[in-house]
Amino acid sequence: MSKNCKHCGSNFTVREEDKVFLENNKIPEPTLCIDCRERRRLAQGNQLYLYKRKCDLTGKEIISNYHPDSPYKVYNQNIWYSDKWDPLEFGREYDFSKSFFEQFKELGLAVPRPSLHRGFQYDENSDYTNYAGKNKDCYMIFDSDENRECYYSYSINSSESCMDCYRVRGSELCYELIDSEKCYNSAFLQDCINCSDSYFLQNCIGCKNCIMCSNLRNKQYCVNNVQVSKEEYEKQRAKCFSLKDITDGNKYFNSFKLKFPKKSIHGTQNENVIGDYISGCKNAYHCFDSAALWDCSYVFQAFNPLKNCMDIQECGDGELLYESAFCGYGAYNLKFCSHCLGTCSDMEYCYHCPHSSNLFGCIGVQHKKYCILNKQYSEQEYKELIPKIIEHMKQDGRAHGASAQVEQESGSASCSYTEPKNWTYGEFFPAELSPFPYNETIAQIHYPLEKDEAIKLGYQWREKNKEEFKDATYASLNTIQGVKDNVTEELLKCAVSGRNYKITKAELALLRKLNMPLPAECFFERNNRRNAMRNKRKLYERKCVKTGENITTTYESENPAIVYCEDCYLSETY
Ligand SMILES: [Zn+2]
Numbered sequence: 001m002s003k004n005c006k007h008c009g010s011n012f013t014v015r016e017e018d019k020v021f022l023e024n025n026k027i028p029e030p031t032l033c034i035d036c037r038e039r040r041r042l043a044q045g046n047q048l049y050l051y052k053r054k055c056d057l058t059g060k061e062i063i064s065n066y067h068p069d070s071p072y073k074v075y076n077q078n079i080w081y082s083d084k085w086d087p088l089e090f091g092r093e094y095d096f097s098k099s100f101f102e103q104f105k106e107l108g109l110a111v112p113r114p115s116l117h118r119g120f121q122y123d124e125n126s127d128y129t130n131y132a133g134k135n136k137d138c139y140m141i142f143d144s145d146e147n148r149e150c151y152y153s154y155s156i157n158s159s160e161s162c163m164d165c166y167r168v169r170g171s172e173l174c175y176e177l178i179d180s181e182k183c184y185n186s187a188f189l190q191d192c193i194n195c196s197d198s199y200f201l202q203n204c205i206g207c208k209n210c211i212m213c214s215n216l217r218n219k220q221y222c223v224n225n226v227q228v229s230k231e232e233y234e235k236q237r238a239k240c241f242s243l244k245d246i247t248d249g250n251k252y253f254n255s256f257k258l259k260f261p262k263k264s265i266h267g268t269q270n271e272n273v274i275g276d277y278i279s280g281c282k283n284a285y286h287c288f289d290s291a292a293l294w295d296c297s298y299v300f301q302a303f304n305p306l307k308n309c310m311d312i313q314e315c316g317d318g319e320l321l322y323e324s325a326f327c328g329y330g331a332y333n334l335k336f337c338s339h340c341l342g343t344c345s346d347m348e349y350c351y352h353c354p355h356s357s358n359l360f361g362c363i364g365v366q367h368k369k370y371c372i373l374n375k376q377y378s379e380q381e382y383k384e385l386i387p388k389i390i391e392h393m394k395q396d397g398r399a400h401g402a403s404a405q406v407e408q409e410s411g412s413a414s415c416s417y418t419e420p421k422n423w424t425y426g427e428f429f430p431a432e433l434s435p436f437p438y439n440e441t442i443a444q445i446h447y448p449l450e451k452d453e454a455i456k457l458g459y460q461w462r463e464k465n466k467e468e469f470k471d472a473t474y475a476s477l478n479t480i481q482g483v484k485d486n487v488t489e490e491l492l493k494c495a496v497s498g499r500n501y502k503i504t505k506a507e508l509a510l511l512r513k514l515n516m517p518l519p520a521e522c523f524f525e526r527n528n529r530r531n532a533m534r535n536k537r538k539l540y541e542r543k544c545v546k547t548g549e550n551i552t553t554t555y556e557s558e559n560p561a562i563v564y565c566e567d568c569y570l571s572e573t574y
């Protein structure tokens with residue numbers, strides 16, 4: 001049966017498989033559509049914006065994704081994870097005269113938060129990274145692990161000397177790669193594997209010394225999908241290294257690559273899946289940017305295997321997770337949890353509680369059991385209190401839910417703000433409990449909103465800081481030749497947003513090695529552009545161009561791409 005989303009009013013269905021999962025875990029059915037649920041989870045994380053601020057315990061200057069003006073207390077990571085403070089000191093009795101979410105909000109303002117989410121114990125010289133770990137000499141990489149000398153990238157893993165990449169793995173000396181792996185000394189590749197010394201490729205595997213090619217396998221010296229001499233390749237290659245040539249090259253390649261068929265889904269070794277950019281999954285429905293999912297639905301950006309999970313943003317190595325974001329490394333039976341990493345089990349409504357079990361409504365609690373709102377209970381007390389709290393949340397929600405319903409029926413199908421008191425058991429943390437301004441979270445990348453829309457939904461918003469939009473002291477040169485060492489002292493201005501940015505010494509050295517020009521845009525615009533080059537996390541029904549077979553794909557009907565079903569694509573491109 002189809003339902004109306006409480007936020008946007010659109011129709012959505014709860015599948016039979018979802019109902020079984022929800023019933024088995026005693027979870028009420030969702031009241032928001034798939035997109036609004038995902039947006040609510042994404043809004044919990046500021047991955048890209050970093051600030052200098054003070055540690056609220058030591059007063060020392062630190063780097064954090066919490067702005068200095070944030071109302072939250074922030075401790076440097078090494079302090080936060082130490083025994084220099086006690087999260088249980090902030091514990092409080094559950095108050096049955098107030099809503100759960102109001103109490104959780106109050107607790108949240110009292111308990112300190114870690115400055116960043118990175119594996120600081122294993123990182124070397126990688127202070128400006130977040131949602132990242134085991135990196136060495138890296139700068140401005142996010143959602144990224146085990147890299148060396150990589151800069152300005154999102155979801156880059158096990159790579160070295162790469163810059164401006166998006167979802168890249170096991171690559172070296174690469175620039176502007178998207179959804180590619182095991183590539184070497186290449187630039188402007190998308191959906192490529194095992195390619196080297198190549199520029200402007202899409203859907204290529206095992207290619208070497210190729211330029212402007214699509215859908216090739218194990219070729220060498222090809223330009224425009226035509227075999228050429230080594231000399232012709234060298235001649236073409238010389239046109240890949242200036243700002244102007246790169247702009248022209250992108251423009252040409254964007255229309256050239258339309259001539260080649262696309263596979264309905266990005267990914268391999270899947271069985272019974274619907275989604276995109278997924279590999280090695282079995283029984284996955286509406287899942288994206290993930291690998292090794294088993295019996296999962298609505299999972300986005302899983303970083304390690306997941307089993308039997310529903311409504312997930314960026315979790316990994318977990319089982320039986322529901323409506324959770326940024327959790328994993330041994331997670332079992334978590335509901336409505338955010339940022340709970342490291343052997344966590346049987347927890348609900350927890351925020352940043354590593355290595356714990358049987359917690360409800362806790363923040364910052366570490367290595368503990370049987371706590372509610374950061375207050376310690378005995379096992380028996382805990383087990384008696386939890387059903388009462390859940391029942392209270394449900395009654396509370398019902399008492400306030402009636403008014404929310406009237407509001408919806410009176411015709412406002414557009415986004416409308418729902419106060420925390422209107423939320424009930426079964427919902428993830430509402431907008432008002434997002435610790436970050438909406439336009440700093442990754443929700444803004446996937447579900448962009450204008451300021452008034454975000455405020456209407458209950459989110460915070462960060463105004464532009466005029467200090468970051470000054471005049472440039474330097475105009476980018478067309479090539480890297482002629483760029484002097486002292487460019488690192490200059491202020492550049494983004495050609496798209498006008499935001500200032502600087503060039504670091506390490507970045508300059510890598511750009512020289514890659515022979516690439518200084519970027520003309522700031523990192524945030526570069527990252528947005530790469531994200532926009534991938535298919536959105538939306539599914540459409542289409543027909544295979546060859547056989548007319550029905551396919552579910554992220555290529556929308558208006559997209560001029562030639563889309564084949566998996567079998568047809570493989571028979572033609574092997
Ligand atoms: Zn919705």
Ligand SMILES: [Zn+2]
Binds near residue numbers: 568
């Ligand atoms: Zn087909």
